[in-house]
Structures are given as structure tokens and as C-alpha cells.
Amino acid sequence: MGHLASKSIFYTLITTILILIPFNKFLFSHLSIPLTPILLLVPLIVYYFFHSISNHSTTLPPGPLSIPIFGNWLQVGNDLNHRLLASMAQTYGPVFLLKLGSKNLAVVSNPELANQVLHTQGVEFGSRPRNVVFDIFTGNGQDMVFTIYGDHWRKMRRIMTLPFFTNKVVHQYSDMWEDEMDLVVHDLNKNEEVRTKGIVIRKRLQLMLYNIMYRMMFDAKFESQEDPLFIEATKFNSERSRLAQSFDYNYGDFIPLLRPFLNGYLNRCRDLQSRRLAFFNNYFVEKRRKIMAANGEKHKISCAIDHIIDAQMKGEINAENVLYIVENINVAAIETTLWSMEWAIAERSCPGIILALPILGLIISKLVCNFEMRAPLGMEKIDVSEKGGQFSLHIANHSTVAFEPIIA
Numbered sequence: 382m383g384h385l386a387s388k389s390i391f392y393t394l395i396t397t398i399l400i401l402i403p404f405n406k407f408l409f410s411h412l413s414i415p416l417t418p419i420l421l422l423v424p425l426i427v428y429y430f431f432h433s434i435s436n437h438s439t440t441l442p443p444g445p446l447s448i449p450i451f452g453n454w455l456q457v458g459n460d461l462n463h464r465l466l467a468s469m470a471q472t473y474g475p476v477f478l479l480k481l482g483s484k485n486l487a488v489v490s491n492p493e494l495a496n497q498v499l500h501t502q503g504v505e506f507g508s509r510p511r512n513v514v515f516d517i518f519t520g521n522g523q524d525m526v527f528t529i530y531g532d533h534w535r536k537m538r539r540i541m542t543l544p545f546f547t548n549k550v551v552h553q554y555s556d557m558w559e560d561e562m563d564l565v566v567h568d569l570n571k572n573e574e575v576r577t578k579g580i581v582i583r584k585r586l587q588l589m590l591y592n593i594m595y596r597m598m599f600d601a602k603f604e605s606q607e608d609p610l611f612i613e614a615t616k617f618n619s620e621r622s623r624l625a626q627s628f629d630y631n632y633g634d635f636i637p638l639l640r641p642f643l644n645g646y647l648n649r650c651r652d653l654q655s656r657r658l659a660f661f662n663n664y665f666v667e668k669r670r671k672i673m674a675a676n677g678e679k680h681k682i683s684c685a686i687d688h689i690i691d692a693q694m695k696g697e698i699n700a701e702n703v704l705y706i707v708e709n710i711n712v713a714a715i716e717t718t719l720w721s722m723e724w725a726i727a728e729r730s731c732p733g734i735i736l737a738l739p740i741l742g743l744i745i746s747k748l749v750c751n752f753e754m755r756a757p758l759g760m761e762k763i764d765v766s767e768k769g770g771q772f773s774l775h776i777a778n779h780s781t782v783a784f785e786p787i788i789a
């Protein structure tokens with residue numbers, strides 16, 4: 382009812398204003414400001430005001446009072462991290478509502494209620510919320526991670542399970558993982574400076590993880606941190622993460638009216654995504670396609686992408702889906718495991734955890750067994766201050782750690 386009232390007020394106002402605009406020059410000629418844009422904004426503000434009041438009278442959960450157009454966005458800013466949400470739950474209870482512009486965000490913090498949302502009613506809440514930027518990075522859901530929970534998701538998940546998410550894969554590759562980890566220990570041992578000055582360990586672990594995942598995916602690896610292909614791959618992926626997880630585009634995402642101002646940002650995303658997918662395709666996927674074609678019937682599937690290409694040849698998915706699986710693994714597998722290594726912890730409810738946990742456990746134990754790890758000379762302790770993104774909390778300044786070899 383309130384919704385209807387706000388709509389009719391909106392239309393009455395807009396009609397009145399459209400009638401007034403031609404007379405604007407005569408009626409308000411004594412004022413020096415341009416009135417037409419202001420007049421056009423009035424009905425919108427009134428609409429949003431009545432709209433938000435009418436929403437409060439329904440059965441929506443409680444929450445902080447919101448203002449028209451912006452909702453609660455100005456109150457929470459770009460600081461939507463778990464600590465702020467936990468402190469708000471103290472005030473508003475285990476289910477509360479935040480309005481972020483035109484979007485309603487229900488925050489559930491009680492474990493039983495969270496179980497209801499994630500399990501009992503999992504089908505309704507199964508899809509991840511998409512936004513304008515994720516639509517670009519997933520080709521409108523042609524991938525697996527951000528696609529709508531349904532038939533396409535099920536098919537992609539099934540196709541990805543065999544080459545990535547089984548115990549067999551863990552057994553098949555664990556020797557290779559250990560080889561890559563031993564190379565890290567070897568590099569740390571041979572570098573004298575690492576004992577005193579320390580190194581940003583993330584960089585070496587990043588090369589290790591890329592090699593682990595790219596060997597599993599493409600049977601390919603990078604020579605060193607200076608390998609031009611490695612530099613390009615990491616640049617593409619970190620720019621993708623920066624653009625997708627930045628808070629910079631929230632204004633256009635939360636307030637559709639402001640979306641035209643986002644065009645420059647969205648074009649940067651589109652440009653990056655097309656160059657990035659071309660990079661994966663030209664340097665990795667196409668190479669495997671050629672090897673498979675040359676071997677013909679005799680080809681022995683020897684890495685994950687062979688399985689995926691095979692699914693494409695059987696007509697289950699298309700070439701775009703193949704590329705988006707590569708895109709998903711680059712983001713979901715590599716950066717996440719790297720962040721977790723820096724924290725030395727892991728989250729659950731992810732199919733890739735079957736690989737991530739043994740990889741994490743192995744590398745952490747190899748480092749602990751071989752080195753005394755401490756803050757570099759002149760520093761009291763390792764800096765572990767946090768930095769929040771849209772989806773994760775990571776270490777703000779990649780830690781410099783000194784590695785003193787343990788002589789057995």
C-alpha cells in the first residue's frame with residue numbers, strides 16, 4: 382500500500398515538474414542557479430523517502446534507520462567487515478537489515494539461524510549475489526563460482542570435481558607438491574640475506590603455488606619469479622582481484638541512478654578481462670588443445686584442462702566455459718591459499734579445501750622443520766595488521782620474515 386502511495390506521489394510530482402519546466406525561466410528568473418536539474422531530482426528524493434518509510438512498515442527485520450537513496454551506506458561506509466557487523470548485531474539482534482542504496486542486506490549472526498539460511502533453505506540462498514563488475518568478470522555467469530545455483534552450476538561442478546576435488550587428485554599430485562615445496566626450502570637456504578634481513582615470503586610462496594596449480598591444470602610451470610609469463614599472469618590476476626574486490630564501484634552498484642558515472646571503471650574491467658582471458662587461452666589452453674589434437678585417439682588425459690577440453694568435445698560445455706573455469710581456478714585456488722598461508726589458517730565449505738589443506742599443512746610444516754622463523758633484524762615483531770576487501774580479510778603489508786636454517 383505504502384509502495385503504491387509513494388509511486389503515485391512520484392508520478393504526480395514528475396508530471397507537475399514537467400509542466401513547470403518550460404515556465405521555469407519566467408517563474409524563477411530572479412534566481413541565478415539552474416533549476417531544471419534540481420526540479421528533476423525532487424520527485425526522486427520524495428520517492429525514495431516514501432519508499433524507505435513504507436519498507437519500514439512491513440515485516441522486514443530491524444536495523445539502523447536509513448536515509449533516502451543512500452540507505453545505511455553513509456553510516457557503514459566501506460567498512461562492511463565482520464567486526465563492524467558483529468558490533469551492530471549487539472544492537473539490532475541476530476537478524477538485522479542494512480540498506481545499501483537500493484539493495485537490502487540481511488545480516489544473520491546466530492549459528493542456528495545461519496544454519497537455516499545455508500543448509501535448510503540452501504536452495505533459495507545458494508546463489509552468490511552478483512554485481513555489475515562480477516557480471517563482466519564471469520561473462521554473466523558462464524563460470525562456476527558466480528553462476529546461479531541451478532543446472533549450469535551442477536554441470537560445471539561435476540566437470541570440475543574429477544580433475545580438482547577428489548582424494549585421488551591429492552594422491553596423484555602430492556609428490557609434485559613436495560618437490561615444489563623443497564625448491565622453496567632450497568632457495569631460502571641458499572640465500573644468506575634471508576637469515577638477517579628476511580624476505581617477503583609471500584613472493585616465493587606465490588611462485589610455488591602458481592607452479593603447483595599450473596602443473597595440475599596445464600602440465601606447465603614458470604621458471605622463476607622473473608619469468609615474463611609469471612609476471613604477466615600475476616599482474617593480470619592481481620589487477621582482476623583489485624578491480625573486483627575494490628569498494629570503489631559500490632556507489633554505482635548500490636545506487637543504479639549513479640551507474641552512468643561508473644562507465645570508465647566498467648570499461649577498465651572489460652578491457653582487463655578480455656586481455657586476461659586471451660592470455661590464458663593463447664599461452665596455456667590452446668597449447669593443450671594442439672597437443673590433444675596431435676595425439677588424437679591415443680591422447681592420455683594428463684592434466685585438469687585435458688578433462689575440461691574433453692567435456693567440451695563431448696558437447697557438455699562450450700569454449701567460453703572452458704576459459705571461465707581457468708579464470709575461476711586462478712582466483713579461487715591460488716590467491717585464497719596464499720592468503721591462508723600468510724595467516725596459516727583456512728576456511729571451510731569450499732570444494733578446493735581438499736587440496737588447500739594438505740598444501741597448507743605441508744608447506745607450513747616444511748618451513749617450521751627447516752627454519753627458525755622470526756622478525757628481521759631491527760624489527761620487534763612481524764606486522765600482521767589486516768586489510769579488508771569485499772570478500773576477505775588479508776594481511777595489509779606482506780610480511781617480511783627472517784628464515785634461520787635449523788641445523789639438524
Ligand code: HEM
Nearest residue numbers: 526545713714717718721727728730731732733734736737
Ligand atoms: C585455503 C585456501 C582456500 C580457502 C580459504 C577457500 C575458501 C573458499 C570459500 C569461503 C568459498 C565459498 C564457499 C561457500 O560459498 O559456501 C570457496 C568456494 C570455492 N572454492 Fe575455495 N578456498 C580455498 C582453496 C581453493 C582451491 C585450492 C580451489 C581449487 C582447486 C578452490 C576452489 C573453489 C571453488 C571452485 C569454489 C566455488 C564452489 C561453488 O560455487 O560451488 N578453493 N572457497
